[in-house]
Amino acid sequence: MGRHVVLIEDEPNITEAIRFLLMRDGWSVDAHTDGATAVEVIRDAGPDLVILDLMLPGKSGLEIVRELRALEGMQALPVLMLTARGQMRDREMAEKAGVTRFMTKPFSNAEVLTAVRDLHAQAGQG
């Protein structure tokens, strides 16, 4: 049961923290910092789950989700968005763009793990 996640996050310390958490939970983590190439990376990797930062260099997280959803076979891919900007409007825009779950930084590790597990379970059932 190879659970695979692609993580796009430009803050190295946060990437390291998430990688640590998920790998201990049995995921293989593929981490990238660049927003511009993110869509291709995700498409090529074909992960079970995507974790995205909202503010990325090159391309914003929202744009990445929109482009991703436009691709074939990517409509149901669970996307967890992490952002340091936690305003209501950002959340609404994210949901509109096709984000599956929206999470505000700073988060607790338990929250992230729960969210990742939930999303994966839902996707599996669906």
Place this chain on the structure above:
Amino acid sequence: MASLNVLAFVCLAYVAFLFFIAFWADRMATRGKSAAWMRSPLIYTLSLSIYCTAWTFYGAVGYAARSGLEFVTIYLGPSLVMICWWWGLRKLVRIGRSQRITSIADLLSSRYGKSNLLAAGVTILAVIGVTPYISLQLQSVTLSFAIFAEADPLRGYNETSIVFWVAAGLAVFAILFGTRNLNANERHHGVVTAVALEAIVKLAALLAVGVFVVWGIAGGIGETLARIDASQIGQWNVDGSRWATITFLAAAAFICLPRMFQVMVVENEDERHLRIASWAFPLYLLLISMFVVPIAVVGLDLLPAGSNPDMFVLTVPLQQGQQGLAMLSFLGGFSSATSMVIVAAMALSTMVSNHIVMPVWLRLQNRQASVSGDVRDVVLLSRRVSIAAIMALGYFYYHLSGGAAALAAIGLISFAGVAQLLPALVGGLFWRGATRSGALAGLTVGFAIWLYTMLLPALGGGLLPEHILRYGLFGLSWLRPEALFGIEGLDPTVHAVMWSMSLNAIVFCLVSLMSFPSPLERLQGAQFVNVFDHSAGPRGWTGSVAQCEDLMIMSQRILGATEAQAFFQRERMRQGGRGPLPEPTPAFLERLERELSASIGAAAAHAMIGQIAGGSSVSVADLLAVADETAQMLEYSSRLEAQSAELSATARKLRETNEKLTQISEQKDAFLSQVSHELRTPMTSIRAFSEILRDAGQLDAQEQRRYAGIIHDETLRLTRLLNDLLDLSVLESGQVSLNITVGTLSEVLDHAVAAALAGSDQPLRVRRRPEAEGFRLTSDLDRLAQVFINLIANAQKYCDAEQPELSVSASMSGGRLHVDFFDNGSGVPADAQQMIFEKFARVSPERAGGAGLGLAICREVMQRLGGDVSYLPGHGGGAFRVSLPAAGEKAA
């Protein structure tokens, strides 16, 4: 029996006598030797008696024989006016003199803004109204001739030729004595004296016949009264509405008839004469009407049924064989007719000539662009031709109507026609709100109704088709001429007068209220209504300087003090005069008028200048009142303008402030959002790793150390961020206190490089040229060092060269010290060069540990120090220049 020859001779002799009297009076007047009695109130009173025409002389008896005492109303109206309304007439006379009025048309036109349209309308109305009246006089002369002709079978006579010669003779008389002077406003002493003489003749004639009838025929007063009681005259019922209507008509006509206006206003020598006339003229009327009833009663008794009662004054003496008395009576009638015709023709001709012929002629002349210098001959000719034309009109009207209608009926129609002028006249005298439009509308309505309900039905003879008379215009029964709006059963005269006068007055008032008078109308209105306030006493214009002072005062009120004074000063310079004010030369007045007309309009300016400079009898106070009114309006409107400009400026300011506030609010939101983002990011790492350290059981020591290190680093990052924020906040609020010290640039750079590179493992070579860094600085050197440290640290962080190098060089130019920091990296992209100095701006994708506040702080600091920091594009790598005001020379 007197033969027609004798009669004709007596007529000629009488007319010749009149000619002589008129000629003599004119001569005396032109020589300035006119006797006192010629200027007396007596002459004035007697000349008013042209009110009593042949209609009164012959017709009153006929009227009494037909309708009993109703004829009294014809005398009652004017008597009431003279006794009860002499003050109104005095105002009319005062205005007539102060405005140099030539006729009633001129008066109305003058009052309503010198409107020629109105004058022409009034003239036409007067001609239409008075022509039947003139023909009535001709008819009475003819009738009286006929009476004598019947009694003289030896000689046949031609009625038409008599009327023709009478008309021609009267025309010649009117032309000779009525148009001697060009100035229609001047008194016609000859005519007035002749008219006064005729007044005596007709009064004497009627009194003589009356005395003869009472004492010669009836045999005393008692018997006469008994006869009257026995006759049907005593039994006539008095019809209240007819009495009131005809009294009113007579009163209105007394004021409005052109010939009455001529003798009462134009020919008035002294307005004090009115006071005498106010009782003397009613007395004259009483005398002339005293024997009307006895003559009528005796005539009805003596003469066979069917004889014309209009001619009783003549036929009763004839029947009694009193040739001499009959001749006197004939002369009385002749006098009444001729005086009326002459004055009426004169008055009408002035109106026709001034308001119809001359305007048309002048327009034709203009079209041909050949205006001759002297129009004097043209004016005289036009007035003479007008007299002839009016007489001809009367003559033809007599011909057409066939002389059928009873005298009194024609008289009443004529009265009702001219009475239409009354609302506009009285309104103009007493109501400043009366306007030209109101006068025109009221006159038109009144005139139309009078024409439709009175004149046309009376003319008959196919002028008004039978079916209209019976069924109304367009078959609408409520438009029947003698039962307008379905009101039936009224006496036709009462009906016509009621409708025409009431609608005339109502329309006049309503339209006046709804329309706005022109400036000239306002000015004239004020002069008319308040004529007594400012025309009393002689004019005060004695010298040209006084005149110019008044012009100055008026101009100041219109133009404003500064502008008026400047204008007068300019004019004085132009004239080269030495006095304080310019001479009122025509050129100066013209320029002043142009200046004023820019403010208050051409008409008002013209009128005002004309009134002051022309010395006419309008008081300065009145002019100034108008000027004040104008000035107030101008001031008010300029105040409004200023207020509205102020308001719109305030609104613009508010809008700008609002935009700025909105912008600031948006900046604040963005700033907070960015601060929040910058705080959350390190906190996320801290939280995540502290949880890992707490929860994850089997971490090796290396991992533990590493994660604790991350937490430590992120904590430092937070601290830095908070420090930067506080620093920026202090700088931006301007509350920073500078610690100014003296040092050299090289010292500051030494300190900055050391501080920036200390404890850093990233290799950056800093190239300096110490020999060029000897500039002495007087500034907050710690703050300056902070800027340098920031710039060096930036190069350290962002220079992407293999072997990063930073060269620092200093130079002096344009009074400023420049310190340049060039690195050998790829530099800042062109599109980002402007925004790098903004807060939280970050170009490179790498975090590099900063929050993006460094350059913003640098710029704030440099601005506090009186310098700046900027990016220099085009140097390959990153290139920043710090500039400072040069405080001192290069230290040697």
